[in-house]
Amino acid sequence: xxxxxxxxxxxxxxxxxxxxxxxxxxxxxxxxxxxxxxxxxxxxxxxxxxxxxxxxxxxxxxxxxxxxxxxxxxxxxxxxxxxxxxxxxxxxxxxxxxxxxxxxxxxxxxxxxxxxxxxxxxxxxxxxxxxxxxxxxxxxxxxxxxxxxxxxxxxxxxxxxxxxxxxxxxxxxxxxxxxxxxxxxxxxxxxxxxxxxxxxxxxxxxxxxxxxxxxxxxxxxxxxxxxxxxxxxxxxxxxxxxxxxxxxxxxxxxxxxxxxxxxxxxxxxxxxxxxxxxxxxxxxxxxxxxxxxxxxxxxxxxxxxxxxxxxxxxxxxxxxxxxxxxxxxxxxxxxxxxxxxxxxxxxxxxxxxxxxxxxxxxxxxxxxxxxxxxxxxxxxxxxxxxxxxxxxxxxxxxxxxxxxxxxxxxxxxxxxxxxxxxxxxxxxxxxxxxxxxxxxxxxxxxxxxxxxxxxxxxxxxxxxxxxxxxxxxxxxxxxxxxxxxxxxxxxxxxxxxxxxxxxxxxxxxxxxxxxxxxxxxxxxxxxxxxxxxxxxxxxxxxxxxxxxxxxxxxxxxxxxxxx
Amino acid sequence: xxxxxxxxxxxxxxxxxxxxxxxxxxxxxxxxxxxxxxxxxxxxxxxxxxxxxxxxxxxxxxxxxxxxxxxxxxxxxxxxxxxxxxxxxxxxxxxxxxxxxxxxxxxxxxxxxxxxxxxxxxxxxxxxxxxxxxxxxxxxxxxxxxxxxxxxxxxxxxxxxxxxxxxxxxxxxxxxxxxxxxxxxxxxxxx
Numbered sequence: 001x002x003x004x005x006x007x008x009x010x011x012x013x014x015x016x017x018x019x020x021x022x023x024x025x026x027x028x029x030x031x032x033x034x035x036x037x038x039x040x041x042x043x044x045x046x047x048x049x050x051x052x053x054x055x056x057x058x059x060x061x062x063x064x065x066x067x068x069x070x071x072x073x074x075x076x077x078x079x080x081x082x083x084x085x086x087x088x089x090x091x092x093x094x095x096x097x098x099x100x101x102x103x104x105x106x107x108x109x110x111x112x113x114x115x116x117x118x119x120x121x122x123x124x125x126x127x128x129x130x131x132x133x134x135x136x137x138x139x140x141x142x143x144x145x146x147x148x149x150x151x152x153x154x155x156x157x158x159x160x161x162x163x164x165x166x167x168x169x170x171x172x173x174x175x176x177x178x179x180x181x182x183x184x185x186x187x188x189x190x191x192x193x194x195x196x197x198x199x200x201x202x203x204x205x206x207x208x209x210x211x212x213x214x215x216x217x218x219x220x221x222x223x224x225x226x227x228x229x230x231x232x233x234x235x236x237x238x239x240x241x242x243x244x245x246x247x248x249x250x251x252x253x254x255x256x257x258x259x260x261x262x263x264x265x266x267x268x269x270x271x272x273x274x275x276x277x278x279x280x281x282x283x284x285x286x287x288x289x290x291x292x293x294x295x296x297x298x299x300x301x302x303x304x305x306x307x308x309x310x311x312x313x314x315x316x317x318x319x320x321x322x323x324x325x326x327x328x329x330x331x332x333x334x335x336x337x338x339x340x341x342x343x344x345x346x347x348x349x350x351x352x353x354x355x356x357x358x359x360x361x362x363x364x365x366x367x368x369x370x371x372x373x374x375x376x377x378x379x380x381x382x383x384x385x386x387x388x389x390x391x392x393x394x395x396x397x398x399x400x401x402x403x404x405x406x407x408x409x410x411x412x413x414x415x416x417x418x419x420x421x422x423x424x425x426x427x428x429x430x431x432x433x434x435x436x437x438x439x440x441x442x443x444x445x446x447x448x449x450x451x452x453x454x455x456x457x458x459x460x461x462x463x464x465x466x467x468x469x470x471x472x473x474x475x476x477x478x479x480x481x482x483x484x485x486x487x488x489x490x491x492x493x494x495x496x497x498x499x500x501x502x503x504x505x506x507x508x509x510x511x512x513x514x515x516x517x518x519x520x521x522x523x524x525x526x527x528x529x530x531x532x533x534x535x536x537x538x539x540x541x542x543x544x545x546x547x548x549x550x551x552x553x554x555x556x557x558x559x560x561x562x563x
Numbered sequence: 564x565x566x567x568x569x570x571x572x573x574x575x576x577x578x579x580x581x582x583x584x585x586x587x588x589x590x591x592x593x594x595x596x597x598x599x600x601x602x603x604x605x606x607x608x609x610x611x612x613x614x615x616x617x618x619x620x621x622x623x624x625x626x627x628x629x630x631x632x633x634x635x636x637x638x639x640x641x642x643x644x645x646x647x648x649x650x651x652x653x654x655x656x657x658x659x660x661x662x663x664x665x666x667x668x669x670x671x672x673x674x675x676x677x678x679x680x681x682x683x684x685x686x687x688x689x690x691x692x693x694x695x696x697x698x699x700x701x702x703x704x705x706x707x708x709x710x711x712x713x714x715x716x717x718x719x720x721x722x723x724x725x726x727x728x729x730x731x732x733x734x735x736x737x738x739x740x741x742x743x744x745x746x747x748x749x750x751x752x753x754x
Contacts, residue, residue: 051724051732051754056636058719062643180739224734225754351746354737355754391751392714400689401619401710406627409714410728412743412751 001288002255005031007554008277008292010262010307013111014540015527015547016298017240017248018154022551023296024253028558031290032248033260035282035299036107039114041217041241045231047082055081071095074102075492078115083229086115094447096436101450102491103302109258110241111300112494113540115229118207118237118357119384120160121537122151122171126368126380131533134378137330137427140532141504141513144171150545158238158544159214161222161358162205170202170363176210178203179356183347184387184415188360191476198372199365204358204384207238207541216243224354237357259283263445265295265311265320265523273563274320274523277307280443294522294554294563298547301331301528302433302448305499308510308517308525309435310446321500321510321517328434330427330501331452332534334493337486338462339383340469341418342478351389351412359386362419362472364536366464377460381423381536383469389415417478421465424536426457427498431490452490462488495539497528515550522563526550599635602642603650608657609634611673611681612709618682619713625727633716640716656705660684663702718753728753 006028009019016032023030038044052058059080066073072087073079079087088105095103106112125144132139148171155174162175181189181203189201208222219235219242228237235242248254259282266276266289276291297304305328311320319327364380367373390413399405431452439447466483473481490496503509506518511530517523526547528539535542557563601609616628616637628634641653661673667687668680687693688706695703717723724730729747732754743749 049732051721052719053721053724057640057643058636058715060640060644063646064643179737183740185739222737224737225732347740349743350740351743352737352739353731353741353746354734355752356737389751391718398691400691401685403621403623406620406623406625406717409717410723410750 003288003290005029005255005290005292006558007031007294007296008033008290009296009298010277010304011111011297011299011527012109012240012245012256013106013298013300013527014113014116014240015300015543016111016296017113017244018544018547019296019298019524019526019551020248020254021244022548023294023555024248024251026552026555027251028253028294028555030248030254031292032245032254032256033262033277033279033290034109034111034256034258035261035303036109036111036258038258039109039231039241041235041239041246042231042233045233046085047230048227048233050082050227050230057081071102072104074489075104075494078104078229078494082227083115086229092442094439094441096439096447096449098449098451099453100489101452102489102494103448103450103496104491104494105300109245109256110239113239114231114241116239116540117494117538118228119361119538120155120158120162120205120207120541121361121382122173123147123535123537123542124169124171126169126364127533127535130379131427136378136533137429138501138503138505138508138532141502141509146513147542147545147549150549151541154541154544154548157215158207158243159209159219160205160541161203161208161210163203165200165202167200167363169368170200173205175205176208176212179206179208179210179358180352181360182352182387183350184344184417185360187344188387188417188472188476192362192472195475196365196472199362202361202363204361206358208357209236214243215247217241217246219243222357224356226355226357228357260288261443261445262299262307263310263443265297265307265520266291267311267313267315267320267520269313269315272520274520280445282443285443293558294524296547296551296554297523297525297529298527301496301499304525304527304529305433306435306446306448308500316519321520321523323506323519324508324510326429326501326508327510328499329429329432330498331431331433331450331490331496332425332427332498332531333490334422334495334534334536334538335425335454335458335462335488335490336420336422336493337488338423338465338469338484339385339418339420340466340473340481340483341416342473342481344387344415344417344478347415356386359384360419375464377457377464378426379424379457379461379536381421381461381465383419383421383465385417385419387415387417389413417473419469419473421462421469422493422536422538423458423461423465424534425454425490427501427533428452428455431498433499450491454488454490495528495534497531497534497539500525500529501532502530503532514553515546516553521557522554524550524554601638604634604638604641608661609638611661611676612637614678615681615685615709616713616716618678618685619710620717626722628713628717631717631720631722633713633720636716636719637712640712653705653708656701656708659699659701660705663699724753730754
């Protein structure tokens with residue numbers, strides 16, 4: 001077995017796939033390590049064509065499944081009988097919660113790039129300057145101009161459907177044709193445009209091919225089946241399995257090794273460089289070492305930081321790159337499950353075709369300058385949502401039961417619309433993850449303990465998120481508008497991030513502006529762990545852009561013999 | 564029960580005696596009850612539950628609840644999906660419904676109730692505008708729950724999903740605002 005490579009990438013999800021692609025395309029012999037099983041595009045999507053009636057429960061998760069995936073099922077929407085094989089078994093992969101923390105994971109090749117939500121938005125300078133402006137935590141070491149070309153590059157490769165509307169806080173991008181809004185989405189859009197000067201209803205931006213094809217393993221246009229999280233036979237949405245990994249594979253430079261649990265980065269104190277990684281084979285439990293000139297940690301936020309914490313040496317007694325003491329701290333997510341919904345009367349003769357993978361998006365309209373700064377909380381939030389026709393309506397209920405009732409329930413019900421806020425969580429030092437060496441997993445590795453909560457700023461923001469949602473729907477003429485603020489715990493947004501933040505100073509941050517460990521420049525962290533603040537938009541696109549940018553930096557540094 | 568076998572049985576029935584749709588349903592339910600062992604619903608009550616579901620979704624030009632095996636689906640669904648609290652609540656609601664129905668029909672045992680009696684009870688709880696006595700709120704809630712379960716089973720049924728409602732496993736296109744009648748003939752998408 002070859003143990004020496006130019007580069008090692010740990011993880012195959014959104015970030016790892018991108019690191020693999022970029023490094024292999026630049027000619028580096030790259031070992032890509034994945035802790036879970038192999039998942040081949042199409043071949044390993046066993047449920048991709050199933051209808052609800054192919055399941056004895058209509059694809060609703062059973063109690064038997066819940067016993068093994070209680071934590072994975074806390075969203076109430078992500079785990080189904082048709083998707084359960086892409087989520088971990090909580091009993092086999094335990095973690096600990098000082099406060100409730102929802103940690104949804106997929107341990108397999110492709111990671112969560114198979115089941116992700118696919119909403120793809122850019123951060124802006126409102127985000128990159130926010131900590132500095134507010135005096136919160138530390139400043140990002142980069143600005144929008146540093147990452148903008150990489151957003152463009154990534155969007156071009158993966159394919160993102162959307163529409164440019166020229167707003168500084170919702171920047172234009174490199175988009176394929178947008179998904180169509182439906183009749184009732186348009187009602188809200190027109191009403192908001194007429195009644196508000198500070199906000200707009202935009203088309204969602206999702207990583208779906210809506211015209212033409214994209215590189216990878218036969219990626220073609222979306223067929224609007226909305227069975228994305230089972231894996232797509234058309235390769236219509238971006239996943240590592242359909243896109244980056246096959247592209248890396250095609251270079252001949254990639255060695256992909258599944259069932260490889262990386263738990264430590266090996267450090268050479270004399271050279272002040274990392275030399276490789278230690279791996280436990282998940283199946284045989286044999287231990288291996290692999291060596292490389294450069295290492296990309298893309299195992300996703302918590303495992304990446306976990307690996308650094310376990311990488312202890314005389315030089316780094318508290319974990320590699322942890323001279324600041326910030327490793328494991330400042331864990332963030334996006335808080336959500338707060339908003340409003342209402343019924344719309346009219347358009348009974350209208351419908352839609354296709355099960356679209358995204359509806360409307362209302363970009364942030366708080367704290368972006370001028371009057372928008374007049375709030376009792378910092379930062380902002382956006383809404384995702386859409387209208388649809390329900391299954392059966394009040395008018396049908398009046399038919400009670402029987403033959404007429406039966407006929408009516410085969411027809412579309414009333415229109416209704418929901419808008420759900422996604423808000424920024426501030427980076428709090430006290431929100432953290434630690435390792436518990438008294439509770440080991442089946443590989444003898446420490447388990448993770450979470451201790452994090454949302455605080456006053458988020459609670460105030462949630463109040464506004466609900467109020468504004470109600471007001472916008474009522475203003476647009478929706479009936480029976482009801483606000484909601486459902487139970488939320490950090491992690492539920494499945495956007496866990498932070499814990500190895502980027503910064504300008506090695507005394508207060510873990511990574512520099514190029515995602516290198518300040519003190520070990522041949523170790524790059526480019527997944528969610530690197531985030532200095534959370535912004536309020538879905539983060540995967542940013543991880544891809546940061547990864548592509550960092551990989552190209554690493555290649556240049558290798559050429560210059562700097563690392 | 565095998566659908567073809569069921570149809571053959573019904574055919575025999577029609578040839579032998581003059582039957583009303585209700586009788587056909589009852590006949591089918593007997594067949595069903597005889598061949599299916601429920602996983603959650605008490606075996607002795609399965610026929611009554613089946614008849615109630617048939618009243619909610621009766622046979623028309625398309626099959627009704629019993630022929631579609633909605634009682635079997637619902638029984639398996641509850642057994643597999645619901646937690647112990649939900650199951651206990653269903654069981655309690657069912658007892659209240661049985662007791663209230665038996666009392667309303669002035670019978671001694673629920674097994675003595677006719678289809679007409681069950682129909683009257685569903686009408687009382689499900690048709691709008693009826694005052695429900697406080698002591699029958701549990702029974703009324705149960706009737707609503709049974710209706711929801713029946714609708715869920717109906718809409719999750721392969722025959723209904725593929726041939727009665729508008730079925731598009733691979734839509735191929737996405738359009739936001741189209742004419743309902745032109746697009747699906749007025750039917751809802753099944754997926």
